[in-house]
Amino acid sequence: MATKIAPLSGFPEWLPTDRLTEQLVLDIVRETFELHGFVNIETRAVEPVERLLGKGGDADKEIYGVSRLAGDADERKDSDLGLHFDLTVPFARYVLENAGKLTFPFRRYQIQKVWRGERPQEGRYREFTQADIDIVGAGELPFHYEAEVPLVIADVFARLPIGPYRIQVNNRKIPEGFYLGIGFGPEQVAGVLRIVDKLDKVGGEAVHAALVEFGATDEQARQCLALARISATDTSFVAAVRALGVEHETLEAGLTELAAVMAAGMEHAPGVLVADLKVARGLDYYTGTVYETQLVGQEEYGSVCSGGRYDSLASDGRNTYPGVGISIGVSRLLGRLVPSGAIASSRPTPTCVLVALNTQEDRAAAASLAAALRGRGVATEVAPSAAKFGKQIRYADRRGIPYVWFPPLEPGAAHSVKDIRSGEQTEADPAAWVPPARDLRPQLIADPQE
Amino acid sequence: MATKIAPLSGFPEWLPTDRLTEQLVLDIVRETFELHGFVNIETRAVEPVERLLGKGGDADKEIYGVSRLAGDADERKDSDLGLHFDLTVPFARYVLENAGKLTFPFRRYQIQKVWRGERPQEGRYREFTQADIDIVGAGELPFHYEAEVPLVIADVFARLPIGPYRIQVNNRKIPEGFYLGIGFGPEQVAGVLRIVDKLDKVGGEAVHAALVEFGATDEQARQCLALARISATDTSFVAAVRALGVEHETLEAGLTELAAVMAAGMEHAPGVLVADLKVARGLDYYTGTVYETQLVGQEEYGSVCSGGRYDSLASDGRNTYPGVGISIGVSRLLGRLVPSGAIASSRPTPTCVLVALNTQEDRAAAASLAAALRGRGVATEVAPSAAKFGKQIRYADRRGIPYVWFPPLEPGAAHSVKDIRSGEQTEADPAAWVPPARDLRPQLIADPQE
Numbered sequence: 001m002a003t004k005i006a007p008l009s010g011f012p013e014w015l016p017t018d019r020l021t022e023q024l025v026l027d028i029v030r031e032t033f034e035l036h037g038f039v040n041i042e043t044r045a046v047e048p049v050e051r052l053l054g055k056g057g058d059a060d061k062e063i064y065g066v067s068r069l070a071g072d073a074d075e076r077k078d079s080d081l082g083l084h085f086d087l088t089v090p091f092a093r094y095v096l097e098n099a100g101k102l103t104f105p106f107r108r109y110q111i112q113k114v115w116r117g118e119r120p121q122e123g124r125y126r127e128f129t130q131a132d133i134d135i136v137g138a139g140e141l142p143f144h145y146e147a148e149v150p151l152v153i154a155d156v157f158a159r160l161p162i163g164p165y166r167i168q169v170n171n172r173k174i175p176e177g178f179y180l181g182i183g184f185g186p187e188q189v190a191g192v193l194r195i196v197d198k199l200d201k202v203g204g205e206a207v208h209a210a211l212v213e214f215g216a217t218d219e220q221a222r223q224c225l226a227l228a229r230i231s232a233t234d235t236s237f238v239a240a241v242r243a244l245g246v247e248h249e250t251l252e253a254g255l256t257e258l259a260a261v262m263a264a265g266m267e268h269a270p271g272v273l274v275a276d277l278k279v280a281r282g283l284d285y286y287t288g289t290v291y292e293t294q295l296v297g298q299e300e301y302g303s304v305c306s307g308g309r310y311d312s313l314a315s316d317g318r319n320t321y322p323g324v325g326i327s328i329g330v331s332r333l334l335g336r337l338v339p340s341g342a343i344a345s346s347r348p349t350p351t352c353v354l355v356a357l358n359t360q361e362d363r364a365a366a367a368s369l370a371a372a373l374r375g376r377g378v379a380t381e382v383a384p385s386a387a388k389f390g391k392q393i394r395y396a397d398r399r400g401i402p403y404v405w406f407p408p409l410e411p412g413a414a415h416s417v418k419d420i421r422s423g424e425q426t427e428a429d430p431a432a433w434v435p436p437a438r439d440l441r442p443q444l445i446a447d448p449q450e
Numbered sequence: 451m452a453t454k455i456a457p458l459s460g461f462p463e464w465l466p467t468d469r470l471t472e473q474l475v476l477d478i479v480r481e482t483f484e485l486h487g488f489v490n491i492e493t494r495a496v497e498p499v500e501r502l503l504g505k506g507g508d509a510d511k512e513i514y515g516v517s518r519l520a521g522d523a524d525e526r527k528d529s530d531l532g533l534h535f536d537l538t539v540p541f542a543r544y545v546l547e548n549a550g551k552l553t554f555p556f557r558r559y560q561i562q563k564v565w566r567g568e569r570p571q572e573g574r575y576r577e578f579t580q581a582d583i584d585i586v587g588a589g590e591l592p593f594h595y596e597a598e599v600p601l602v603i604a605d606v607f608a609r610l611p612i613g614p615y616r617i618q619v620n621n622r623k624i625p626e627g628f629y630l631g632i633g634f635g636p637e638q639v640a641g642v643l644r645i646v647d648k649l650d651k652v653g654g655e656a657v658h659a660a661l662v663e664f665g666a667t668d669e670q671a672r673q674c675l676a677l678a679r680i681s682a683t684d685t686s687f688v689a690a691v692r693a694l695g696v697e698h699e700t701l702e703a704g705l706t707e708l709a710a711v712m713a714a715g716m717e718h719a720p721g722v723l724v725a726d727l728k729v730a731r732g733l734d735y736y737t738g739t740v741y742e743t744q745l746v747g748q749e750e751y752g753s754v755c756s757g758g759r760y761d762s763l764a765s766d767g768r769n770t771y772p773g774v775g776i777s778i779g780v781s782r783l784l785g786r787l788v789p790s791g792a793i794a795s796s797r798p799t800p801t802c803v804l805v806a807l808n809t810q811e812d813r814a815a816a817a818s819l820a821a822a823l824r825g826r827g828v829a830t831e832v833a834p835s836a837a838k839f840g841k842q843i844r845y846a847d848r849r850g851i852p853y854v855w856f857p858p859l860e861p862g863a864a865h866s867v868k869d870i871r872s873g874e875q876t877e878a879d880p881a882a883w884v885p886p887a888r889d890l891r892p893q894l895i896a897d898p899q900e
Contacts, residue, residue: 005543005546005766007547012494013544014491014492015551015552019490019491019492020490036829036830036831037799039469039799039800040466040473041465041469042463042464044577045563045565045577062520063519065519066514066516066533068514068567069499069514069567083495083516093455097456097457101465103849107831113495117520127495144813151817155824264817316455350487351487367598367714367717367718368717368718374485377485380485380487381557398553
């Protein structure tokens, strides 16, 4: 073909070995979500552009529009579709579209690709995979789900060899109530939050200056910074906030809720949650608990799992749908852990056994033998050709297939199977042999190089 | 939101229950492909439009172009991307791009969405899921893989309750050699094939007339139709073709190969393969065995699994990559079988147990109990609220959760678990109870209504 073959920046693809690692990770994500009672949905890749833009802000910069190349002008205009840039906008539309057929609270997970036309960089792609859970109510959603959601993620990460990580939690009611309590007006809260949110990037002095420029007194700015610097792995943050001497009922509500989230975390996932009062997580969307997740020692890489509570995922004539959700950035997480070798598959192929061929005429018998092995759950293929055994073994070795099966050279003699990693060859009964359990399927392993 | 909520024609979405059915089907497809030694890849959703068009014909009518809404003109022109309309074009590009890092013959499977801007109708969508396997060689690929590929599909379908089906096979060398043998020129072969391919649609008389108009003699047209009408569930088609008295070496090669495919099918998947000499399967692409698959009694629905042998998947300076592949039209298959109820999940949710709450204060203890059950692989969730037990049971019932767990009303008393389908309630040990194996996870079942 004439077209130049080249990777597209921002559209990463894995080689088969690394894709297998990704599959094993996604299997664990899915299994854990399902153990927690989440059902899966998939939504179409496209939404009306109007709906994608509806989420506000400058999201349009990131949207890929989609239109039929050969469609006439009318049809192209009619369709006006774009690729979804997250799984929340399509989920909100799905809930509205199917509300009458769903049971609330609706617990759903969704693992799909999303697309954003951003400038690609490490951990930031134009096509990437997200794994979301959300629990959505019709009209109301009890607070306790805000404590449950990060524990589901802790369960997922406990089964993945991703190294130490922390889920930072905050509650939007805390800064909001606090800012109101120190004299900011309701219309100023979002602006203050936006400035404080830059603390990690620009430092305390710059934030202080920006707050004063925004209209804060020196004392107000000092208090905002003091609040943002509170962090705790237990419920001691409550006393630390109280020590600042600010009172407001919204602040109190936030402290009670965040303490409950931390208490649940300390019981069910000790050491995972950190109450971190500078986490703001977006500016208009969330109304209660918010979550961000950092790999310890790699904080500069950004959050690999984020979300929060929202009071209005969507709204139709009859109902508003509040919810709480969190999203694992699968591509971002693996974009760091797979190339470094921190996480890998125990072998590069599902195949466990290669059946060797003495002659090309043995292929039918080898196929029957392979079928018998598959019937016992052993992934098996037959050698490409009746080449010299050394060549057949090298093929298995290159593919990462651990066992080569040798049918007998003369009828009635014994079969044998060779573990090509150890070189050990033993007699084997075609009607009964199975590999050791650890070799049956590829498994996720940590740090294979270490 | 202001945007009207409406389904998009041609972009089907499942409700959670039917999506679970689709997941269970895809699990079996994947597991069977892996048992046969295929490794998975995923390719990006977009390819350069030039490459998508490169496949020739009027494919451009079907392509969705993709461009950043906010990109400037230069970038939009630069990118010039489209959504893939099958998994073969991206696979060919992937093989060329990564040839040095792959082991040949390369056995890969790929299960992804594809997009075509066609007019939607039953079984034909604008976004749909395909599940492909291909075996690709570097420079050469032995014939025996053409006999292997349909048997993998037979293994998949044997594990799916899809009812009776037939894989129709033909070999492109048979009609080509036959047409040359009765006096058509090499440049006429494709034209004759194209006309004969319409046999099922327009009938024998119309095909005869079209062939004569194309330049065939009456006898040539009669012979073409006689060949196309040969069909057999064994190798008897060879004698039937020979009885037509035509000789050509390409014809002979085709007969030998198709007989070998049928012999392998009769041994490993009796009754599944039909040698059907009218199957043409595209016009320029395939060079050997071709496959189509019909649901028996629903032939008008079209093929649900098709493919064939191609001599040049792709070519770079050094190598040509021949291969053989087949593609399950997952969306088309399920678009027929799920709405009719022919195939379904044994329950609508992964959740096996709902832990009931006596009071809201029992939530922490219930969460620990749920964690213990999950540790034994039992998907469990805690009731949304400490409502009356009748209401908690109704919630489980609406969700399709089979068991409700009742912690004791006073400390030290026994736990009990209720099968809400039978109403049977028994004492249960929180540290040991597991459900019967059939209830542990949802399973695929056939004809639940019957």
